[in-house]
Amino acid sequence: MAKQPMLKFVTVDRDMPEKRDADVRNHDFNEIYAEFAEAKAAEQASRCSQCGVPYCQSHCPLHNNIPDWLRMTATGRLKEAYEISQSTNTFPEICGRICPQDRLCEGNCVIEQSGHGTVTIGSVEKYITDTAWENGWVTPITPAQERTESVGIIGAGPGGLAAADRLRRAGIQVTVYDRYDRAGGLLTYGIPGFKLEKDIVMRRNKQLEDSGVVFKMNCQVGVNISFADIRAAHDAVVIATGVYKTRDLQGPGSSADGIVNAIDYLTASNKLSFGDAVPEIESGELDAQGKKVVVIGGGDTAMDCVRTAIRQGAESVKCLYRRDRANMPGSQRETQNAEEEGVVFEWLAAPKGFAGEPVSGVMVQRMRLGQPDASGRQSPEVIEGADYVEPADLVIKALGFEPEDLPTLWDQPELAVTRWGTVKAQFTTGATDMDGVYAVGDIVRGASLVVWAIKDGRDCADAIIDRLNASAAVAAE
Structure with missing residues (x-):
């Protein structure tokens, strides 16, 4: 009888890929986790309990068939594992x-709930596709038949690129318009290399380009080309711009030099990693070298900023967040990584103003948690008389992002938006009230996760394909 390849969580402990020592990794922008070796990936995948109701799958926005590709990995059938993984993601x-993963698939793993430690789903997922690239299993898209219909996609971030991939597989012609000089959106310029090395993104961009996707870079809608022209040139248009407008800080001194936006800071750092000339870093404006850095915010963007500042050689890095550790929106794993690298977190602390011109300090109010707000989270309240000044030479605002005013920027007053400024669109298809115009990702959801943008892009592409098929069927009658 064949030996059972799965359900080894009782005898095999959870194990993550080796993490580089903090004193080493905080001097470069390389990824901090090593790759699983084949034997280790198979061993960890074999811990899956193959449960009848896989909560890991149901809590993944893409509903990835995680149990099946874990089983394929455990039994050495890696090409099949890749094909299953790629079919939904x-x-x-x-x-x-x-x-x-700690909030999605791994956080809902059944064996985690029973005290055995979750399956390291994310690390195995990464290993499967990295192996596929190494073995040449990832190839340019070759549709069975080319079609004449075309779709224009505004924004080369994860939502737009996911839609482009799906549409090209159906043979539809795709043109992507983006304001930056490289495709990838926040994958390229928003997320630091220590979380996502840029060659990983560039090879996907090249795969899409080799698949026939046309990229028009350095192309800002409303400046270099009008939305009306894009709409006239295509059978459908997908708005996938993301949200890039930084939520601002009010209070005395908030306009002082030395107070910068997170997206500007991270983009400059990522451009430097590509070898680009970055005047803002050369001048010191967006360089943390030798400075006392204060980052304001508690999300994943704040974690990216504090860890980037450490690598730039900051004298000290502190993160101010108005709630406590348990209530912060960012990943606990990222917070731990930041602490290991030397970041100091000031919990229950909020800025009320800034001292100096250029900035020399943040005026901080101590907070406590009061009654829950409308979202159910406890609202922070000011502790009177507990203010202090935190010295700072560079303050980075990482308070989240808001949508730009697209109807005004694009001269499209009929493009309906919500009271938050996001584009009104159906969540299932991305369809807006404008005929043939769709929207996906953060520009619909507000600032959210990459995985949700990928889901939106795929779902929207499927809806467009259905629409084009229906139109073709009517024309053929």
Whole structure:
């Protein structure tokens, strides 16, 4: 009788890929986790309990068939594991690196609930697709038949690229318009290399380009080309711009030099990693070298900023967050990594103003948690008389992002938006009230996860394909 390849969680402990020592990794922008070896990936995958109701799958926005590709990995059938993984996820090697698995698949693993430690799903997912690339299993898309219909996609981030991939597989012609000089959106310029090395993103961009996707870079809608022209040139248009407008800080001194936006800071750092000339870093404006850095915010963007500042050689790095550790929105895994690298967290602390011009300090109010707000989270309340000044030469605002005013920027007053400024669109298809115009990702959801943008892009592409098929059927009658 064949030996049972799965359910080894009772005898095999949870094990993550080796993490580089903090004193070494905080001097470069390389990824901090090593790759699983084949034997270790198979061993960890074999811990899966193959449960009848896989909560890991149901709590994944893409509903990835995790138990099946874990079983394939455990039994050495890696090409099949890749094919299963790729069938539901356009970029599994990216999700394996940057998804907050502790809040999604791994956080809902059945054996985790029973005290055995979750299966290391993200690390196995990353290993499967990295192996696929190494073995040449990932190839350019070759549709069975080319079609004449075309779709224009505005934004080369994860949502737009996921839609492009899906549409090209159906033979539809795709043109992607993006304001930056490289495709990838926040994957390229928003997320630091220590979480997602850029060659991982660039090879996906090249795969799409080799698959026939046309990229028009350095192309800002409303400046270099009008939305009306894009709409006229295509059978459908997908808005996938993301949200890039930084939530601002009010209070005395908030306009002082030395107070910068997180997206500007991270983009400059990532451009430098590509070898680009970055005047803002050369001038010191967006360089933390030798400075006392204070980052304001508690999400994943704040974690990216504090860890980048450490690597730039900051004298000290502190993160101010108005709630406590248990209530922060960012990944606990990222917080731990930041602490290991030398970041100091000031919990229950909020800025009320800034001292100096250029900035020399943050005026901080001590907080306590009061009654829950509308979202159910406890609202922070000011502790009177507990204010202090935190010295700072560089303050980075990482308070989240808001949508730009697209109807005004694009001269499209009929493009309906919500009271938050996000585009009104159906969550299932991305369809807006404008005929043939769709929207996906953060520009619909507000600032969210990459995995949700990928899901939106795939679902939207399927809806467009259905629409084009229906139109073709009517024309053929």
